[in-house]
Amino acid sequence: MSEILKAENQQQVLDAIKWAAAEETPLEVRGGGSKTGFGRPNEPGHVLDLSGLSGISYYEPGELVLSAGAATPVADVEAQLAGNSQQLAFEPPDYGPLFGGAAGQGTLGGLLACNLAGPRRAKAGAARDHFLGFTAISGRGEVFKSGGRVVKNVTGFDLSKLMAGSFGTLAAMTEVTVKVLPAPEKVRTVLISWAKDGIYDHGGVKAMTDAMASPHEVSGAAHLPAALTGSSALSEISGAGRAVTAIRIEGPEPSVAHRCEALKTLLAKYGDIEELHTKNSATLWREIRDVDYFAAKPERYLWRLSVPPVEGSRVALQILEGRPGEAIYDWGGGLIWLAMEAAPDAWVNVVRQRVQESGGHATLVRAPDKVRERVPVFEPQDGPLADITRRIKEGFDPHGILNPGRMYEDQ
Amino acid sequence: MLMPEPDETVIARRQEIIAAMRAIVAGEGVIVDDDELRAYDCDGLMAYKQLPLIVVLPETTEQVSRVLRYCHENDVKIVPRGAGTGLSGGALPLADAITLGLGKFNKILEMDFENRCVVSQPGVTNLAISQAVEHAGFYYAPDPSSQIACSIGGNVAENSGGVHCLKYGLTTNNVLGVELVLMNGDVVRVGGKHLDSEGYDLLGVITGSEGLLGVITEVTVRILQKPETARAVLLGFDSNEDGGDCVGAIIGAGIIPGGMEMMDTFAIRAADDFAEAGYPRDVTSLLIVELDGPEVEVDHLIARVEAIARQQNATYVKVSESEEERLRFWSGRKSAFPAVGRISPDYLCMDGTIPRGQLAHVLSRMSELSDKYGLRVANVFHAGDGNLHPLILFDSNQPDELEAAENFGADILRLCVEVGGVLTGEHGVGVEKRDLMGEMFTEDDMKQQQRLKCAFDPEHLLNPGKVYPTLHRCAELGRMHVHKGQIPFPELPRF
16 A cells, blocks of 8 residues: 655655665655656655655855755745845746646755756756755665755766756655856846748747847747747737747846847847837746646647757657647747647657657656556667666666656666 | 776786777877877876876777777776866876877867857867857857867866856856767767757766766767957955955845956965066955956946945956956966966965855965965965865975875865865866865765766776775675665654
8 A cells, every 4th residue: 555654854764765675665756746747657656755854954145055955845945045136047947737736836856856947948057057966865775965065066976967857766865955046137028929820930940049049148039839829828929819939138137128129130020029028028938937838738748859959840840740739949949848639659659750850859748647658758768878777777776666667667 | 196006917918908909090099109108197187197008099989989898898997088188187097007098089070050059079179169169159168277278078077167157157067968988889979959868867977977987979069159248357355355255245246257266465476477467466365357248238247346346345446448458357367377387396276166155264274274284375266156276386396295285285175175165166086186085975975976887887997096085896886785674664754
């Protein structure tokens, strides 16, 4: 029978993992539970609930560093940072509603374990790029730490990178340290509205490429097709029924005004240009960050494609040719959210083939459990890379007790 | 510095190994004469020298693969080497190892401006990448001070930094992909022109792995548009506290400068004598703050930095009024190492990182240590990110001075860890800081790191004797002792 083991401190996490290792019984490592649906369904076992490991233990705004219990709600961290006009520069997304849950449930550890990042990814990096250090318990039942509490550190292997995106399969993190940065003083968005009717995905990627290759320090570049704009909370976007490309600029006021004008001139050839100021910009980029447009379409299966940015529209349109679905482009075209009509194989062959041709990879983010059991959620590996992955897993978790099967079926 | 005991059986097979290497790499690519080997006997950490067994300079990934496969099958160790400019001895040769130089991998393979990246062979210098894309307005951001000579492959191996990394990140934040040859000869590609890894972030652990995980044969880096303009301001203070507080106040005001460097009295005077940079000579602490971006932004922020500095008791404020003046401000800082080299026969360059708020405390403790060891120390400091570079002056011709300088350096690094910092911010552990790893990490911490090594190179043939003070056999590291029933069932709330 599945039980929930709720740890209140590091020692209790250690005890639970030692016990599970001795019993060779699987544990589902859980923070806030907001991303339980992300990855393959866990093998049945007990739940190791880390939600008690919460609280900011160290925050020095002048050092640009914050340490906290792994299950500290992201919302708490962001509130604390906002009080000092700082932020997590990788723009943590909240996928709660995307997975059918509530907003605001995600934890800092969960965010790092899934290596998430919002629209600022192309400029500021992902969670991994801001992950300075951690303490964790391996599947061996050993406490270990890596990294430090300073922003510049090359002492030893950078295990923070390995933990980022490992979906709790290597160790249960108990305490994490991240880099924080000043929040921008001003935010504006240059919005291109494309002509009515027609497909403007290629044009959108072209416009984003122009903007990203300019010296104007673009901090967000996304494209929404006309079919999806209706659900936006912004009337500028939902009203016209036209495809839009959004380019974000952030920084000190005079600089933002200057760059905004320059970008408007640069992009005028593509369509009608509007400008969104701070409040509307915040609304738009939060919608894009959390992929709200597909939270509103829960019946769709959802793929997340990581490709070379200029390939974005070609890859997406090839996949969608004759198949019902929609694509949203973020990161200047480098990130595609692809929502497709339900199918037993989730269209895996065409998706992976097209993405692989571009040199990128694809993740099946949302589909029913029985589909994600069958269809590899993460890009399948083979040859030497698969061997390395397997040996890393064995080195950290020899009995395979931590989130077994969450990333790959047999480990 | 104790290196692993050379394997005499390998040294005895030297001729056989040379023949095997010549069958893979023709002509001058296999170096065996002592005179020629001497050019490879150390890297930028010149206190340690050792002739390699031989040097092999392959030109293709296939040759690298065949060399490594041979070495794997014949139990021969490999020390990878880029340009040999590393400061921690990561490319220090071993008597029983082949030094594998990547210098002939010197071509830029692709400039992709639309995807904003460059694909390069690993032996291309850091600066050459920026120069190659300059015509299109781009550059490669990480700029270690050795950028004219250091190779991009070495940058990845060491996760190199530079003065601009507070704003633009270290190498690890600017690498998109690598081609890597594993010790058994397998060639793998990790990452590419896309962002985010598939599966475990192997690119993230390969970066900064100091040649312990594989040999890099191709690198993809992201490039950025060059900022429209840059201006610098010199700020002088009567105390290190004031200088340190000013750095905190600038960051606290939400400003992340392109560069923010600090120097102490000794470094200021040495650098100014050497470069005639026009530094104020009566200040205790000197800051160079550089702002880059659109002109309107730079002017706006320079004014704010100037105002903050005056509030923080700056006794000297000078804003660059021309590009020439900006470069002159930097000329002193950039020549700090040779400037110190002119004053002293030898110096050791240390590289700890501290929480910046501890700066004044650390400098005063360092001054006490300087008295204790009877050795002078000059401090240059990447102030924004807390990365200290104390230069310890000594004379290796004086008995025991090298040892004293090393002990002094070790005490400084212990001090960095004591105040919440780390042993190395950008130079790497190599052999130099290897034996201090225990100051920062427990045995379990290091064992877990070495289990990662075992996933790539289970026989420890790649760069042994570097980074980790003790090499545990992978079989031993893999063992796990659990005793059913003997571990108490956890006292956990259960639902």
